[in-house]
Amino acid sequence: MVNEWFTGSKRRLVSALSAGSALTALAGPAHAAGPYLATTEIVTVSMLLGVMSAAMVSAIWMIRQRGRMEAESRELKAHLSDARHNVSRLQALIGDKDRRIVVWDGLSDKPEFLGQLPAETGAPLADRDFLAFGRWLKPTSAAEIERAVEKLRSQAQSFDLILETSREEVLEAQGRVSGGQAFVRFVALNNLRAEAAELRLERDRLVQALTTLQGLLDQIDLPVWQRAADGSLAWVNEAYAEAVEAKDAAGAVAEGRELLPTIAREKIRAASTYDAPFRDKVSTVVHGNRSFFDVVDARSPTGSAGIAVNVSDIEAVREELVRTLKSHAETLDHLATPVAIFDGEQRLQFYNQAFQRMWEIDTAFLEGKPGNGELLDRLRANGKLPEQLNWKQWK
Structure with a gap:
């Protein structure tokens, strides 16, 4: 399109020059015609010169524009070639089978x-x-x-x-x-x-498993704790935080609130090993009341973990049972009738004074909780029982 415009401009320029030459040739005879004709010639020539100047300027501008466009075209082609090369290289990298x-x-x-x-x-x-x-x-x-x-x-x-x-x-x-x-x-x-x-x-699997386990331990009503290698609290569950009257589990750890007394912790530290965890009953104060816990504390190279089961109710029942048995024993001990009580393994668990006086047996022997067979053998040896033909079968 630029070439066609440039060719048309050249043609118009040649036509204008030809017309100007013809008018100049005619200007000689017309000069004698008078001042009016001379003025017309001057105007015509001026217009032709203006047209010629505009055409020449346009032609020069178009020539420069064409050169500039050709330079830009070459530069764009070079950029396009580089872009295609980069795309091919990137596609080769992306096309890796890994x-x-x-x-x-x-x-x-x-x-x-x-x-x-x-x-x-x-x-x-x-x-x-x-x-x-x-x-x-x-x-x-x-x-x-x-x-x-x-x-x-x-x-x-x-x-x-x-x-x-x-x-x-x-x-x-x-x-x-x-x-x-x-x-x-x-x-x-x-x-x-x-x-x-x-x-x-x-690591993610272990974290998920630990999170699940800690979530479970938060739901049970048993104090559970985990300690670092230096013995400081690293994690506790909600039951532990409630027992030590902390705001929450994180607060109990941050404040270092201990459930067990110092003596019990020292005992656990001394007795617990990697192979044998600490197992014993520990007394402590919870919410102002004396409580008993069955404590299990396991030790590892990176720290330790423990759990405490509140057995205060069981201890109270056990103490009540001991008092009841003691009361019954005192009652039976004052009876004139001899009484002896054996357990499921046939070992002597209780005897009253009437039983001891009747058989005249040493108190030390009876306190040793002998078996039923041992007691019969002692009575036979002391002559307290009649001789039997088949002693073993009789026993």
């Missing part, structure tokens, strides 16, 4: 896929099957990546995840947003990176 990239343009539901993952990961090669994460990832990993992709596309929330495939392979997933596009990069990890990722997964 990674795959999924790109969404805005809110479009149709993604673009670049690259592939190794076949041993179990990742589908077909684009339509790749986003069905539940088919080739473990359920936990599939749920995590699906939530992460949804937040990435709806809220532009970036993420970095470690995923496990159904074939026990480890992948790294990175989600980012750039230039109105959301993309997720899946990378197959090898060697040290894979080992680090597996350690991270193991």
Whole structure:
């Protein structure tokens, strides 16, 4: 188009010059005609000169513009060539078999896929099957990546995840947003990176298991605690915090509130070993009342953990039973009728004075809680029982 305009301008310039020459030739005879004709010639020549000047300026401007456009065209071609080279290089990098990239343009539901993952990961090669994460990832990993992709596309929330495939392979997933596009990069990890990722997964599993266990311990009505290597409280459950009258479990740890008295803690520290945990009954004050706890405290190289079972009610029942038995024993001891009580293993548990006087047996022997057979043998030896033909069968 520029060439056609330039050719037309040249033609118009030549025509103008030809017309100017013809008018100049005619100006000689017309000069004798008078002043009016001379004025007309001057105006005509001036207009022609103006047109010629404008045409020449336009032609010069167009020549410069054409040169500038040709230079810009060469520069754009050079930039296009560089861009194509960069795109080819990037596509070669993206096309690595150890990674795959999924790109969404805005809110479009149709993604673009670049690259592939190794076949041993179990990742589908077909684009339509790749986003069905539940088919080739473990359920936990599939749920995590699906939530992460949804937040990435709806809220532009970036993420970095470690995923496990159904074939026990480890992948790294990175989600980012750039230039109105959301993309997720899946990378197959090898060697040290894979080992680090597996350690991270193991750590996450341990943290989840510990969190679950601590959540369970918070729901039971038994004080539970965990100590660091230096003996300071590292974690307690809600029952422990309630027993020491703390605001919450975190407050009990921060303030170092102890459930057990100092003497009991020193005893636990001295008696507990890695192989044999401490097990004993400990008395302490809870809410202003004397309480009894069966304490189990296990020790490890990194600290210790313990649990306390409140047995105050059991101790009260036991003490009541002891008092009752003592009262009954005192009553039976004053009876004139001989009484002896044996347990399920046939060992003597109680006897009254009438029983001892009747058989004339040493108190030391009776206090040793002899068995029924031993007692009969002693009575036979002392001549308190008649001789039997078959003594063993008689016993």
